[in-house]
Amino acid sequence: MYAVEQYARAHIVTDTADTFDDEHRSVPVALRYDPEDDPRLVHITLPGPHEWVFARELLEQGLRVPASSGGVRIWPCGRVQAVLEFHSAQSVAVVQLDAKPLIRFLRSTYKAATPVAH
Numbered sequence: 001m002y003a004v005e006q007y008a009r010a011h012i013v014t015d016t017a018d019t020f021d022d023e024h025r026s027v028p029v030a031l032r033y034d035p036e037d038d039p040r041l042v043h044i045t046l047p048g049p050h051e052w053v054f055a056r057e058l059l060e061q062g063l064r065v066p067a068s069s070g071g072v073r074i075w076p077c078g079r080v081q082a083v084l085e086f087h088s089a090q091s092v093a094v095v096q097l098d099a100k101p102l103i104r105f106l107r108s109t110y111k112a113a114t115p116v117a118h
Contacts, residue, residue, distance in 0.1 A: 003033065003034040003035070003036070003112065004031075004032065004033040004034075004108045004109050005030065005031070005032045005033075006030075006101065006104065006105045007028060007029065007030055007031070008028075008029045008031060008097055008098070008101035008102070008105075009027070009028060009029065009097070009098075010026070010027055010028075010029045010084075010096060010097045011025070011026055011027075011095065011096045012027060012093070012094070012095055013083070013094045013095065013096050014092060014094045027047050027095070028047065029044060029045065029095065030043075031043070031044055031101075031102070031105045032044075033105070033108070033109040033112060035109075035112055035113040039056075039113050040055055040056060040057070041053050041054065041055060042054065042055075042059055042105075042109065044084070046093060050093065052071075052072060052086050054069060054070070055069060056106070056109055058072060058074060059074060059102065060106055062075055062084075063076060063082055063099055063102060063103065063106075071086060071088060072084070072085070072086055072087075073085040073087075076099070077096060080099055080100070081096055081097065081098055082096070082097055082098075082099050082102055083095070083096050084096075084097065
């Protein structure tokens with residue numbers, strides 16, 4: 001088993017952006033999975049100190065149909081994108097990503113969680 005880390009680009013779509021350019025700018029997102037830490041969880045890090053940890057199953061489900069758990073909501077947006085909404089006591093962050101990197105990431109997590117036969 002091994003950890004998986006992947007990077008993607010997301011568009012901020014929250015209505016709290018200061019300007020139109022802020023609202024539609026592309027930002028880096030880090031996707032991380034460590035089966036030795038907890039094989040059920042994935043980590044998504046947004047710019048700044050914003051890391052969200054939630055069930056890998058929620059990400060997989062949210063790519064197909066709207067899904068939520070706690071402060072995380074995920075839903076498909078058309079055929080090729082997904083929206084992730086993160087709620088905290090201080091704010092709400094909404095980002096839109098292409099689904100392909102998320103699907104690739106999920107596939108990698110399942111490979112990483114499978115013990116290697118010797």
